Amino acid sequence: DVVLTQSPLSLPVTLGQPASISCRSSRGLLHSDGNTYLNWFHQRPGQSPRLLIYGVSNRGSGVPDRFSGSGSGTDFTLMITRVEADDVGTYYCLQSTHRPPTFGQGTRLEIK
């Protein structure tokens, strides 16, 4: 199975400052159909996960443009330009290029 390794696992950030989360894959995520199936999710405490980014860099419905995704091959990044209080929680990457789909272990963002 594809292993997704996120870093850091814990991310203390000052309000208004940028944040970055890495997701590295044990195999390349470019599908034979030309797409790269790498998504990012945000889960607030006590809530269901919510889609932030799909297909590496496309924002989900209603996602603020403070969030952006980038990367290719095996290295991917989620960027938040200015962290707000509502951004606390855990961030996960998911690959569905290879079966079975697999998640990263999660990165917990907290406000300093």
Next chain:
Amino acid sequence: EVQLVESGGGLVQPGGSLRLSCAASGFTFTSYWMSWVRQAPGKGLEWVANIRQDGGETNYVDSVKGRFIISRDNAKNSLFLQMNSLRVEDTAVYYCARGVTAVDWGQGTLVTVSS
């Protein structure tokens, strides 16, 4: 508005069975793969199973193969997960999700396997 509502969770003894349901609305159910994802208490997300639009293809994580069965009823816009031979390590919140890429999620239903 997309809605996914899970039900059927509860407390069950090891070796027992449980059937989860997910009622879908707000989108064309027959156009999407559907997935189950679980989250053990205090842990991360784990993909469990998915099923093709027509039900003709299913996939499972190794740890549930031979014990869980995913199915769907397209006439009723419903997704199911039949869980047999349950183990303590199956204890988790089970989420229903739209698509292989989990575009939308339900609120989850808690399954507790304990004696």
